[in-house]
Amino acid sequence: MKLSQEEIFALVQSCANGNADSLKKFFEEFSEDIYNFPIRVFHLEEDDASEFFIYAYERLKSGKRFQTFVSKSGFKTWLYTVLRNMLIDWKRNKRELKIVSSVKVNSDGVEYYSIENEPDLKSDMQKEADSISSRFQDALSEIKIESRIIFKLAYIYYLNLNAEEIEYLIEKTGLSKEELQAEIISIRDSLSEKEMHILESEDKIASIYMNILDLKQQQEKEKPIVFNDNLPNYDKIQISIDKKYEQRRKLIEKKNKGNFISRTPYRVIARILQIPEGGVSISLQRVLEKIQKKFIKYEI
Amino acid sequence: MNSKNESKAANNKKNFLGLYLEGDETVYDLAIDDDSAFKELSEIEESLHGAIKYENSKYLDSLLDEDSLLLENLDIAKAKSRISKEKNKPLPIYLQNYMNADIASQKEKESDKLVIRFGKAGMKLLGSFFGESLITPLELTIPSVRNSINTVPQSISMLEKTEQGSLVYQVIQENENEAYLSVKFDASFVAIYNQVNLRKDNRFIYSSNINSEGLVSFSGLKEGIYNIEFTGKNASKRFDLSLFADKL
Numbered sequence A: 001m002k003l004s005q006e007e008i009f010a011l012v013q014s015c016a017n018g019n020a021d022s023l024k025k026f027f028e029e030f031s032e033d034i035y036n037f038p039i040r041v042f043h044l045e046e047d048d049a050s051e052f053f054i055y056a057y058e059r060l061k062s063g064k065r066f067q068t069f070v071s072k073s074g075f076k077t078w079l080y081t082v083l084r085n086m087l088i089d090w091k092r093n094k095r096e097l098k099i100v101s102s103v104k105v106n107s108d109g110v111e112y113y114s115i116e117n118e119p120d121l122k123s124d125m126q127k128e129a130d131s132i133s134s135r136f137q138d139a140l141s142e143i144k145i146e147s148r149i150i151f152k153l154a155y156i157y158y159l160n161l162n163a164e165e166i167e168y169l170i171e172k173t174g175l176s177k178e179e180l181q182a183e184i185i186s187i188r189d190s191l192s193e194k195e196m197h198i199l200e201s202e203d204k205i206a207s208i209y210m211n212i213l214d215l216k217q218q219q220e221k222e223k224p225i226v227f228n229d230n231l232p233n234y235d236k237i238q239i240s241i242d243k244k245y246e247q248r249r250k251l252i253e254k255k256n257k258g259n260f261i262s263r264t265p266y267r268v269i270a271r272i273l274q275i276p277e278g279g280v281s282i283s284l285q286r287v288l289e290k291i292q293k294k295f296i297k298y299e300i
Numbered sequence B: 001m002n003s004k005n006e007s008k009a010a011n012n013k014k015n016f017l018g019l020y021l022e023g024d025e026t027v028y029d030l031a032i033d034d035d036s037a038f039k040e041l042s043e044i045e046e047s048l049h050g051a052i053k054y055e056n057s058k059y060l061d062s063l064l065d066e067d068s069l070l071l072e073n074l075d076i077a078k079a080k081s082r083i084s085k086e087k088n089k090p091l092p093i094y095l096q097n098y099m100n101a102d103i104a105s106q107k108e109k110e111s112d113k114l115v116i117r118f119g120k121a122g123m124k125l126l127g128s129f130f131g132e133s134l135i136t137p138l139e140l141t142i143p144s145v146r147n148s149i150n151t152v153p154q155s156i157s158m159l160e161k162t163e164q165g166s167l168v169y170q171v172i173q174e175n176e177n178e179a180y181l182s183v184k185f186d187a188s189f190v191a192i193y194n195q196v197n198l199r200k201d202n203r204f205i206y207s208s209n210i211n212s213e214g215l216v217s218f219s220g221l222k223e224g225i226y227n228i229e230f231t232g233k234n235a236s237k238r239f240d241l242s243l244f245a246d247k248l
Helices: A005-016 A020-042 A046-060 A064-068 A075-096 A121-138 A145-154 A163-173 A177-192 A196-222 A233-253 A266-273 A277-297 B002-022 B026-033 B035-065 B069-082 B093-105
Strands: B112-119 B124-129 B134-139 B155-161 B166-173 B179-185 B195-200 B203-209 B215-221 B224-231 B236-246
Touching (some): A005 A075, A020 A046, A020 B035, A020 B069, A046 A064, A064 A075, A163 A177, A163 A266, A196 A233, B002 B026, B093 B236
Antiparallel strands (some): B155 B166, B166 B179, B195 B203, B224 B236
């Protein structure tokens, strides 16, 4: 049921007073939006979105947060601003929550505390996994800013510009902050007008590759583990990876094959940066080759 | 000769990438017919998805240190264009169940709680809410669990530090439908608490003494909200364990 603006304002006010029925109705109406916020805006995986959902639900359910709503800002603007702030808090909490190593359990299932005579392989593996992740995260920062911006503008539907890139763009194009903001919003809006079946395919393919990336990360962690009673986990992960590639192959065979990563047309990027379209195409190709090298180095 | 072949291969590779970037669908026909073209296509798609994933994670991290009105406006606008009833992914049933159970319980005072999802995809700690106590995820090595057919996480351990001492909670997935909970007290707690009561969905189901080593365990826990209460002569402590099965 679609609520009118007046009904939404009344609902939010009632939630702010802690009315249990109104809060129930609010979550019936908007829980899907809360769950989708980190997925659609920050491209978080569904598992993390679930964790964030519980975090947000626990903080919204008392109704106190609703007292910050001012009707002139618009309901959706208010809701997404609250969720964005919560997401940043959630991320900060996660960063501060360090995993500690303490009790261990031996092969008989008995707990023991002594670790002096045993190197802590898992901590080292965690560090290694972190370094893999940061190597990927650095992939774009190692590319020259002018090429990086072309790549980011090409995939601006998914990516975000950082402060340095915004500054560079403003200087290079002569656009004001407001004009640049309007330009990016306009590109994203035009790319988001996709049909439902295209969106579903995009989600499906993104999920296949996210799983592959996770499995590869897991595989990397498994490499040094030696347990006397351990089955070959490494091989099992490889089987799962192969299955995911097979899924992608089947999607292509089903003629469900198109390019499901939305790219900004070259002419739009060329217009913003005042460079020839051919220059955009060549730069983009070079950047992608460089990124690919990072991933291939990791035996993808 | 070798260098000629290498340069030809490099050119083909460049052409393939160029075609992909142009949105030319022949790359997909090539991928169906030729394994090396499929590998090349997978590498391109994987690199792109990887770059998007890691850049977004980096962006979110960067907001912890530096945010601006422009970035906020862009994110809010992105949310407005990408979130709608038609475009949304459905809310997983276990999250719906969590809300329904929480709303139905209508507690006046919030308890400490652990929220855990389990199922075919393994276990996932969805939330830990422990008031003023410091609760930290623990890294435990459990060969018996690692030995399982699945490679997914099947055990979650948390350390709670309170003024009285510390406790370790461990939840292990026994099978797709059942979990095992153990709680280990440190010595200072053993002197305070001697009994534990277990309730499920507000119904009393089990009571037991806490052994001298401060260890309590419950097996065969199915989906639901469990309340675990430790009692002693002059003290009591309770927490909720919300277990939700993800029926994939």
